[in-house]
Amino acid sequence: MFIMKVAIIYPPIFKDGKFPLLTQNRQYRYSSSTNVRIYPIVSATSATLLKEHFDVLYLDGINERLSMDEFLNRLYNFDPDLVMMETKTPIIKKHWKFIDKIKQEKNIKVALVGDHVSALPEESFIQSSVDYVLTGGDYDVSFLNLCLHISEGKKLGKGIWYRENGVKNTGNYELIKDLDSLPFIDRDLTNWQLYGEAYLYKPCTYIMTGRGCGGGLNGVGICSFCSWQHSLWNCSARLRTPENVAEEIETLVNKYKLKEIFDDNESGVIWNKKWLKQFYKEMKERGLIGEVFLSSNARADCLDQKTCDLLKKIGFRLLKVGLESGNEKTLKKLCKREGVRKIKKGVQNAKDHGMKVMLTIMVGYPWETKNDVKKTYEVARELMLYKTSFGDCLQSSVIIPYPGTPLYEEGVRKDWFVIDPKDYEKYDMSMPVLKSYINPFEWCDKMWSIHKESKFILRSLLTMRSFYDLKLAYTGFKSIDAHTKDF
Incomplete structure (x- = not known):
């Protein structure tokens, strides 16, 4: 051989x-x-x-x-x-x-x-x-x-x-059915200590409880801007079993003494309540409740009271939730399959249960006016200041439609691009690639600047509870300052 x-x-x-x-x-x-x-x-x-x-x-x-x-x-x-x-x-x-x-x-x-x-x-x-x-x-x-x-x-x-x-x-790709058949990652071979983000407690690492975005109508996400869901996962959602995920978490906690684990699956597992209930049992039986913080991507429309109760019991600390826009028209055009009211309610439910929320927002949609982006800013600010506690944050970016997404195809069809769509190096968010009624970089900076409002800072400082929070605050403020320079 x-x-x-x-x-x-x-x-x-x-x-x-x-x-x-x-x-x-x-x-x-x-x-x-x-x-x-x-x-x-x-x-x-x-x-x-x-x-x-x-x-x-x-x-x-x-x-x-x-x-x-x-x-x-x-x-x-x-x-x-x-x-x-x-x-x-x-x-x-x-x-x-x-x-x-x-x-x-x-x-x-x-x-x-x-x-x-x-x-x-x-x-x-x-x-x-x-x-x-x-x-x-x-x-x-x-x-x-x-x-x-x-x-x-x-x-x-x-x-x-x-x-x-x-x-x-060899024809169209096929996705495997049994994600449990994959091995747990060799963290040492892949230098796990290199990785982490400013909003996660250290030491931390990442897992994926599944592959593909679950939730919304028919059980899957189909957001028109998402290149992963359309190009990689064929608009599907697959999950590992709760037993398999709990076993990996147990292995990671015992071997590396982790403080936090982030689930980087598209929308986590939060859309599947049956899965979560079994996962809670597995975590409890293994004595993992309270031993490590969990954080995850999440759809806001899945964050009802009962789900938030369960997430808090399991040990979820932070949820990364896609707002994307504060306008119903935009959410419909993006095929988000959730409206502003549901997003606001889900975020508020999570905060009511003591969980932190990171909002993700995009600006520069070719159909949005200045009044539209103002609405997004107002919704983002309202949610950031709702029961603010240390760890709440947001990230804002300029909309970039990647090849393979419905938004890209629509942009080509409707002549929205201000560049040659094949001029790929300009897709790096250094400039808008779509026509826009606003300056998206100014509005990105404005969104990020909510972190610097005195009311937000004071509430965040008053809810710090540990030395880990102090360390997180230091890296977090450095990261926010650096991100504002990106725009």
């Missing part, structure tokens, strides 16, 4: 001293904040799967803050036969150049993964010398399949594009 050396890599490509938010990030931009380092769960799972069969290097040059020379020295010293790179629209052209460079210098075979190449797989073969493109979100499984195909002749699975007398593919 041919034993390969395989590398999973994130090349350190920076811009004007700012760090690229690529790993496991839905909205890409270069940021001044050094406190946003999201753990790439699927890539880390891929490394864990591969180590049972191959010699594996996991090399995240972005979050290790390596220079390109340092990065290439480590990569070339390892001398891999095949590398896997996660890519995204704003950085795809730089990745094409990087692929050509390492293939010319070392003749390394390269596989690209991620939402951009899942939406436009053939493009990368035209624009670069890439060898493989793996489509769909379960690229940890498909990359293992590719490696076994190369080393042992195993039949290629679905969703793989490759060069052979031109460009060929």
Whole structure:
């Protein structure tokens, strides 16, 4: 059997001293904040799967803050036969150049993964010398399949594009049904200490209780701006079992003495009440209640009183909730499947139960007027000042429609783009790419500035309860200040 050396890599490509938010990030931009380092769960799972069969290097040059020379020295010293790179629209052209460079210098075979190449797989073969493109979100499984195909002749699975007398593919990708069949991530192999965000207690790490956004009508999210749901998960929602998730949490707490664990699944598991009830039993039986804080993405329309009661019992501390806009018209156009009233009620329910809430907001929609964005600001401010306690926060960004999303297709069809839609490097949030009646950067800054209101600061300070809160406040204020410089 041919034993390969395989590398999973994130090349350190920076811009004007700012760090690229690529790993496991839905909205890409270069940021001044050094406190946003999201753990790439699927890539880390891929490394864990591969180590049972191959010699594996996991090399995240972005979050290790390596220079390109340092990065290439480590990569070339390892001398891999095949590398896997996660890519995204704003950085795809730089990745094409990087692929050509390492293939010319070392003749390394390269596989690209991620939402951009899942939406436009053939493009990368035209624009670069890439060898493989793996489509769909379960690229940890498909990359293992590719490696076994190369080393042992195993039949290629679905969703793989490759060069052979031109460009060929194995058909549309298929998602695995049993997420429990995946191993727990080898945190040491994948340098788990590198990752974390300013709003999480340290030490912390990330898990994914499932893959795909649940909730809303018919049980799944279909937001028109979400590249992950449309390009990676095929508008589906799958969950691991409560037993499997509780076992992983128990392992992490016992081995690493974690203070907090963040569930980076699209909308967490909060939309599935039956799952949550069983999860509570599992956590209680294992003696994990009170041993670690849990935080999660969440849909506000799932945060009714009974669910919030259960979340609080389990130990959830913070919920990351998508507001996106304070306008009913916009929420309908985005296919959010929840209105302003439900979002406000869900956030208020969570706060009534003592949980912290991080709101996510986008501005710069081509149909929104100044009065519309004012409404969003007013709703965001109202929710931020509702029972404010230390840990409440928001993040605001400019809407960027990625290829593969309905919003992108609508933008092309209705001539909303102010750039050539193929000018991908301008998708990095350094400028608006869609027509807008407002200056979205001014409004992003205004949203972020709610953190600096005296009323918000005073209420936050008065509800600090521990030394951990003091540490969190220090990193949080530094991060907010850096984010405001991004706009």
